[in-house]
Amino acid sequence: MNDGTLLHSSGDISLDEWNGVAVATQTDDSALYLELDGWAGPLDLLLDLARRQKVDLRSISILALVDQYLDYIEQAEALKLELAADYLVMAAWLAYLKSALLLPKDEQEEPSAEELALRLQLRLQRLGAMREAAARLMARDRIGRDVFLRGAPEGLEIARRTRWRCDQFALIEAYGRVKARTAPAVHMVRERPVMTLESAISRVSAMLGVTLEWRQLEDFLPPHADPQLRRSALASSFVAALELARLGKAELDQDEVFGPLRLRRPQ
Amino acid sequence: MSAPLERALEAALFAAEEPISIDSLSEMLGGAAKEDIRESLSHLVGHYEERGIHLVTRGGRWHFETAPDLAHLLRREREQQRKLSRAATEVLAIVAYHEPVSRAEIEAIRGVQTSGGTLDVLMEAGWVRIAGRREVPGRPTIYATTPEFLDHFGLFSRKDLPGLNELRAAGLLDPVEEAFEALMGDGEDDPGSGTGDSAD
């Protein structure tokens, strides 16, 4: 069973008309459901029926259309087809519309049956227009069916290329940085600074001020780990001690040759 | 011997994997003047007019395609396109002729609920896109067609939709209520449904 047995036997509406449109697939299961067979709902069915009147949708007879629809539904029920509820709702509404249309005008309720019929007609026109438009659209020269694009386009490749920025100075500076960072030659720093005589004098005299005891010269040296600087400090402090002794600000004492040199504040 | 710009355009459009706008062409050709590009393109259109391949423009983008009358030579069975269901073709037409359009509006025209799958199929095909929301209560999503839609159906622009002007002139793109009131005349004191957002 398919839609053809009911409607298309009369043959004036062929689904072939729908160029490029698939007929809803017809499986045995779907045969029981009208809406799956050919019509997308009652309005769609009505439109098909209306078209069978072979007149412009603007001049269809709504009364005739209602009869056709109700006949159709009756036939379907006789064949024990299971109809979707909205087809039956539409049938009931159309039956009401028909009876209203048959009433004399002054007995009609608001909105009048004519108005209801007009609305229905307008809806059918709109659906009809879109169906036709769909068919015309599908019939156009379509890519992949009627016209073809280049089979193997080379493609427009947009290679994102990075342009690296770097200038001469940055380059040379970088080399300097590397050399400065790693080359052992970089240790050729200037001579270690010495402890000046002035600072030795001020340091030694300041320290003599806080003690009366004899103290070894080494005790007056600043606490440096660096042996080179220490030696310089020793020399400066020795000269400072001699100078302070000459000025009478210190007393020097040495017990033996090369023995420890001691000094203290004059008593 | 064709002009250098024409040659360059030919090559670029030939090699392109998708249609190209004049802006992109200009950029590609090192900033060639768009006026010159336009002129060269129209030369090329003329040159190819009667050949086996045509230069066409769809929605402002250009591409080469085979001449439609040669379809029979090129159609390949193995590559049959998946056919659209009738519901999908109707929905596509409704979107194209009414865009932007909400699902409720589509359903009002078709008289049935549109299964979500139908719009999905059209979006998957690349022909329909979500075009935002309508600023009415409920803020429904609205749909419109894409540039690929124009490409696929060989439309110069949306104005090129078959029968668009006739449909518009006949009021067939207006909602039922609007058409109804127009027909009943404004003698009625019915304030009308205003926005015509959806029929029924």
Add this chain to the structure above:
Amino acid sequence: MSAPLERALEAALFAAEEPISIDSLSEMLGGAAKEDIRESLSHLVGHYEERGIHLVTRGGRWHFETAPDLAHLLRREREQQRKLSRAATEVLAIVAYHEPVSRAEIEAIRGVQTSGGTLDVLMEAGWVRIAGRREVPGRPTIYATTPEFLDHFGLFSRKDLPGLNELRAAGLLDPVEEAFEALMGDGEDDPGSGTGDSAD
């Protein structure tokens, strides 16, 4: 107006996904005589000769391709400028001063590990090239600068690179010394603490 067979060939070759032999073309075009096809193809070759696309045959199969002289249009390069990283600049400088050098040598000079990516960047930039292998155990790849390197950095030859003495005179070897001076600087004899890491 081109002959029907030419049009058909044009369309078929345009739409084809791969080059096509004359046999296949004949089959595709409903058994057209191969002689006619050959003749039409040679017409077409002539027609496209000076255009942006060419009809060419390779190993007996035919296809359209863009004119070779326009290839640059198809591979557009979108350039983005980026500053060379500190590490990459150092590596480049080492290559320039010591070329040819192996990666191990670069690392020895820099005193830090150098990622392979750094040399890649320099080669991508076109400033460094592979200059062979050093004939020592392991045959390491050695690197040297390119003529583009000299161009870019405004050098006539590598000899233009300032020598160590000049670098020193320019204070470019100073960082460590300066750090020391900064520590000892104010004449006080207490050097205090300090890492010597400070550059100006």
